[in-house]
Amino acid sequence: MMFGAFITIWLTNSDYLGVNFWLAVPIALLIMGALGYLLDMVVLQRMFGQPQIAVVILTIALGFILRFAAGAIWGHEPQSLEFPFAGSAIRLGDLVLGIEEVAVIVVTLLLTLVLYLFFNQTKLGMGMQAASQNQLAAYYMGIPVKRIQSLVWGLGGVVAAIAGILFASKGAIDPSSGLLGIKAFAAAVIGGMGSLPGALIGGIIIGMVEPFAQYFLDPQSARIAPYMILLLVLILRPAGLFAQMQKKKV
Amino acid sequence: MSLLTLENVTLKFGGLVAVNNVSFHVGEGEVFSLVGPNGAGKSTVFNLISRFYDPFEGDIRFQGDSILKMRSDQVPSLGIARTFQNIELFEQSTVLQNLLVGRHRHRKSNLVSEIFFAPSVRDEERRHRAVVEEVIDFLELQAFRDKYIAGLPYGVRKVVELARALATEPKILLLDEPASGLSVEETQDMIFWVEDIKKQMGITVLMVEHDMSLVAAASDRVLALADGKELAIGTAAEVQSHPAVIEAYLGTGGRASDE
Amino acid sequence: MxxxxxxxxxxxxxxxxxxxxxxxxxxxxxxxxxLPWLVDEFFLGEATNVLIWAIAGMGLMLLVGHAGQASLGHAAFMAVGCYTNIIMIERGVPFLISFPLSGIIAGFVGVLVALPVLRLHGIYLAIATLAVSVLSDDFIVILEPWTGGVTGLVAPNIDIFGLEIDRYGTPVEFYFLTLLVTLAVLVGYRNLLRAPLGRAFTALRDSEISAQAMGVNIRRTKAIAFGISCGVTGLAGGLLGYYATAFNNETFNLVLSIQLLLMIVIGGLGSIHGAFFGAIVIGFLPQFIAITRDGISGVLGLGSVTIPGIESGVFAVILISFILFEPLGIYGRWIKIRTYFELFPFYRKNMFKRQKSFLKTERMR
Structure with a gap:
């Protein structure tokens, strides 16, 4: 996510390459998608057969490497993304929204819809779901599991990059911003793994809890609110709110 | 004297009735087999006795007392041991270590004494080891004692499953498809072992099995299940020739045959 | 042979x-x-650091390597151990009582944290512990009157019946103190492994269902595993407080938790040696990087370059190489090398081949 944002900055910002924003975005997405795909092909496929937790540890380690790489290339100072419409705003009655915020809302809703349709309606999307639920069976059904997995990672890279760009447009970022990804985990878990609308709702909950809590409690306690909710959900409804989880018959 | 009794036991998974009003009792010292086509609910009965599931209705009694209030990890202390159809051994440990876990229900040491490895713990360990060695001798697993499960062939793993259950020194042994996947010779060995378990060790055996040669050779009584319901009960020969059983296995118009 | x-x-x-x-x-x-008579003070300090990491590593190894429960939050327990120790000492409790007590308290907190999350497995448990780690960071700041919040606390010298020990003034004594704790934990750990409880832990890791069928109380055993693990890590935290002489909530952050986990994976999951190997890697990594960097810039004629974050980066690269090529860690590689020599020339390459299994989703359990 962080890396995607930085690549876009690199492409667009006048201090760097100064490419047109609307051109830079697809390029950045492409780069990140390719990166995700390559990552899976080169690294993750060798982990075939190892427990899930090993992959988690591996990706965490990759996060460290990316942070280091970003710092080495672009420095550790916070930078912000030059957004073409910065400054203008939209008025809806009494509500004033900065154009960046509108962009965030629109893109998020659009993305959720597109991904939802993709996973549920297209062959590729359903293939991805199948591969995630039972690899062996997917193989038997003729699904090229390895290629699909790489595509999944590519897709993940693209979506993360989009998130990164949106995030960067709202404020400054530095290489450590990637740690925000933890909240992404929380959002996915709360919504329930395997459910896209769930992830969206989870994200909204996480995002809203903090400012709301700040309103009622002191800022310090407010910071822990999202994580407390995460723990609560894990304890009471580990599958998340909209999960695909069922009990296995032994 | 009935050792284990199931009375009107029913279990549903959502709309599917896995076990439908099943009742039977297993007498002390006998070998009792559950047979039936796949999906008949046989393993489910085992899982009910092991307390992995709670029955919707009915009672399960061991030595006269209901066990429905017990947790699954309390069941071994009653003297009920079981094997698993799809081998659930500890892959990253040796055969010996697997068998020693079977002794867990006889554990007398506590956390503190174990951290300091008090002499009492050492004595306990020697005793456990002695019992496990007897099981190893009985099932001829000496060659595999220090080998990791992950490298063992299927037939040997099945035997280790049996050994681990025996190591708990049970009163009743629940065997879930002990012969599945075994060759003819290995099945022959299994027949001898089940007979020895009954005659030499006096352990009651409740067995789920498809292999009719094992069932016919070793069982005292047989109960046939299909679709969660009882079909017939009696000796192996009686059950095999029962019309309802024949229908369940082969459909109408056919004769029962040995597997 | x-x-x-x-x-x-x-x-x-x-x-x-x-x-x-x-x-x-x-x-x-x-x-x-x-060692104190063989090397200089600086190196001895480094060795002490390695020992502290080893103790924390052993704590985490017990939980992850042997009991099979994931934890991305162990820095939180180091914090508990560290803070409770200093808080008690500030109120006049003698070191010989407060230190072990802080470990016990950390263990209790571990059990308390574990109880609600006992049902969780794999990635869900990891996320829960991750949340705990992040929360502990904030909790330390919230409890400011006790913990000194963001400013943190300063560790006073250790006082054992008049014998004053501090990290810089008396490095040799501090080293021996740390060594003593390391050995105590080591022996206790070893004893547990050869006793029924140790076997219960591995049973828990390899097959919960059949462990239950053999009479292992899953909830209780998991809670005990957490308790011991967090207690040991708490002791390491206490020692770390003295080593660092001053600390605050940033000292025990999420990155530390992650580093602990990465460290034991590199060392070799499932073995006590793994904790030590991992500790050596993470302890000497900064030195190693510095030496290589100076070496490289000397050869290439560049000035001295400081690259921030390079430690985590290199560490991560090492981890990934291990996961890909040697999942058994350093200890695993060592065993293979040793077996090679023992069995020479009968060593077969596939002796240690791990059974690969197709991935089944964790959503069906």
Missing amino acids: RFVFKRSYDADIKLFKHRPQALWYLALFIFVLA
Whole structure:
């Protein structure tokens, strides 16, 4: 996510390459998608057969490497993304929204819809779901599991990059911003793994809890609110709110 | 004297009735087999006795007392041991270590004494080891004692499953498809072992099995299940020739045959 | 080739398998004891650091490597151990009581945290512990009157019956103190592993269902595993407080938790040696990087370059290489090398091949 944002900055910002924003975005997405795909092909496929937790540890380690790489290339100072419409705003009655915020809302809703349709309606999307639920069976059904997995990672890279760009447009970022990804985990878990609308709702909950809590409690306690909710959900409804989880018959 | 009794036991998974009003009792010292086509609910009965599931209705009694209030990890202390159809051994440990876990229900040491490895713990360990060695001798697993499960062939793993259950020194042994996947010779060995378990060790055996040669050779009584319901009960020969059983296995118009 | 003849059951119960092995460890022990006289102060400090990491590593190893429960939050327990120790000392409790007590308290907190999350497995448990780690960071700041919040606390000198020990003033004494704790934890850990509880832990890791069928109380065993693990890590935290002399909530952040986990994976999951190997890697990594960097810039004629974050980066690269090429960690590679020499020339490459299994989703359990 962080890396995607930085690549876009690199492409667009006048201090760097100064490419047109609307051109830079697809390029950045492409780069990140390719990166995700390559990552899976080169690294993750060798982990075939190892427990899930090993992959988690591996990706965490990759996060460290990316942070280091970003710092080495672009420095550790916070930078912000030059957004073409910065400054203008939209008025809806009494509500004033900065154009960046509108962009965030629109893109998020659009993305959720597109991904939802993709996973549920297209062959590729359903293939991805199948591969995630039972690899062996997917193989038997003729699904090229390895290629699909790489595509999944590519897709993940693209979506993360989009998130990164949106995030960067709202404020400054530095290489450590990637740690925000933890909240992404929380959002996915709360919504329930395997459910896209769930992830969206989870994200909204996480995002809203903090400012709301700040309103009622002191800022310090407010910071822990999202994580407390995460723990609560894990304890009471580990599958998340909209999960695909069922009990296995032994 | 009935050792284990199931009375009107029913279990549903959502709309599917896995076990439908099943009742039977297993007498002390006998070998009792559950047979039936796949999906008949046989393993489910085992899982009910092991307390992995709670029955919707009915009672399960061991030595006269209901066990429905017990947790699954309390069941071994009653003297009920079981094997698993799809081998659930500890892959990253040796055969010996697997068998020693079977002794867990006889554990007398506590956390503190174990951290300091008090002499009492050492004595306990020697005793456990002695019992496990007897099981190893009985099932001829000496060659595999220090080998990791992950490298063992299927037939040997099945035997280790049996050994681990025996190591708990049970009163009743629940065997879930002990012969599945075994060759003819290995099945022959299994027949001898089940007979020895009954005659030499006096352990009651409740067995789920498809292999009719094992069932016919070793069982005292047989109960046939299909679709969660009882079909017939009696000796192996009686059950095999029962019309309802024949229908369940082969459909109408056919004769029962040995597997 | 070495054949070990076992004449009694004790051969498998004893701590050392055979004479030569015991002698090797004895030699290692003597070396470790003599260290203060062999190396300079700086290196001794580094060695102490490695020992502290090893203790924390052993704590986490027990939970992750042997009991099979994931934890991305152990820095939180180091914090508990550290803070409770200092808080008690500030209120006049003698070190000899407060130090072990802080470990016990950390253990209790571990159990408390574990109880609600006992049902969770794999990635869900990891995320829950991650949340705990992040929360502890904030909790420390919230409890400011006790913990000094963001400013943190300063660790006073250790006082044992008048003998004053501090990290810089008396490095040798501090080293021996740390060594003592390391050895105590080591022996306790080893004892647990050869006792029924140790087997219960591995049973828990490999097959919860059949462990239950053998009479292992899953909830209780998991809680105990968490308790011991967090207690040991708490002790390491206490020592870390003295080593760092000053600390605040940032000292025990999420990155530390992650580093601990990465460290034991590199060392070799499932073995006590793994904790030590991992500790050596993470302890000496900064030095190693500095030396290589100077070496490289010397060869290339560049000025001295400081690259921030390079430690995490290199560490991560090492981890990934291990996961890909040697999932058994350093200890695993060591075993393979040793077996190669023992069995020479009969060593077969696939002796340690792990059974690969197709991935099944964790959503169906």
